[in-house]
Amino acid sequence: MTKRTKEILNRLDTAYGTDFICYLNHDNAWQLLIAVILSAQCTDARVNIVTKDLFVKYDTLQKFADADIAELEQDIHSTGFYRNKARNIILCARRLIEEFQGEVPSDLSDLTSLAGVGRKTANVIRGNIYNDPSIVVDTHVKRISKRLGFTKESDPEKAEYDLMKVLPKDHWILYNMQIITLGREICTARNPKCGECFLSDLCQAEDKKC
Template sequence: MATKRTKEILALLDEHYGRDYRVSLNYNSPWELLVATMMSAQCTDERVNLVTKELFKKYKTVSDFAKADLKELEKDIHSVGFYHNKAKNIIATAKILLEKYNGEVPSKLEDLTSLAGVGRKTANVIRGNIFNDPSIVVDTHVKRISNRLGFTKETDPEKIEFELMKVLPKDHWILYNIQIITFGREICVARKPLCDKCFLNDICKSKDKKLS
């Protein structure tokens, strides 16, 4: 059960960022979100959205990605970084979706994480945003800020995921990640958190907190 302090933090996040569950990645289908999320690793959503705007016009189906030429796809997604592995995994995943799942994106965590290049983070993005299955996505922002807020002392993403499941009410599992990404980019940045502008300043327990 969420503590009074946790409820206060979540209420303030809701007040400032709303309760819109949609991720900032642009997509029109489950497989488009899957591809976009795979490309977003160590890359900004803004950059991914610029790439997918043309990418999804060129590759219109899962089959198109499965048939894609590796070198050509690498060129198409070059600007998102780590394009060699990302292109290879996208093609491999598309083939698995066709062979095992009739071209559909599966909903179960174990099925999603069996896809090439898909870990718990990507799987939970799909589960939460496509299937409305309450899940917690632990990215760099969630990891850093959850520690700063005192929600966890863990550093391993999977352990953080399970700790947050105990701390946060289910109706905020998906929402928390979406809100914290914005919060982490605008205020609680990694190197120099803008504590003087932070609406959580009064209840933050971070050792990084600026007192002046």
């Protein structure tokens, strides 16, 4: 790890702490899995509003597996892309019951074999449920990691591999949580508040506004 990388991580730790935080409300692994599927192209805040009632109505994995797809589409309508999400949630629930005895697997290949689950979703589960070091490349992580010079890749999987080389394993999960906060509060996609950023002197973005 370079001196510059270490300084960036130290500042993130100082600003946001080192506690693991999941922004999607859940009581168990399968609820988090469904919440992450719903979070595609949707804010965590909106997902939490929807799942507050959703997880009461469908309080078991079996109820999701047996759900009427048209009814489930209406239940999750406000999260967007509700047709694909409803189909994937039902198929995912059925496979979890049929192939994994109702348990959410920890293995990356098993997770990505589930409907609607890609590397990002799988890594959220591995990191938050199983504490398995993993890097989740969402829109904030990809954007800010490029600005920091940790990667030049736009493809999330390629960016993930770059970050695995740059960051120490003990920060893989933490980095995502910290960068999400930085991306929401300061380094926003539009009009980043560079003058307020505690990483501005280490940022390599060409359009830095300070």
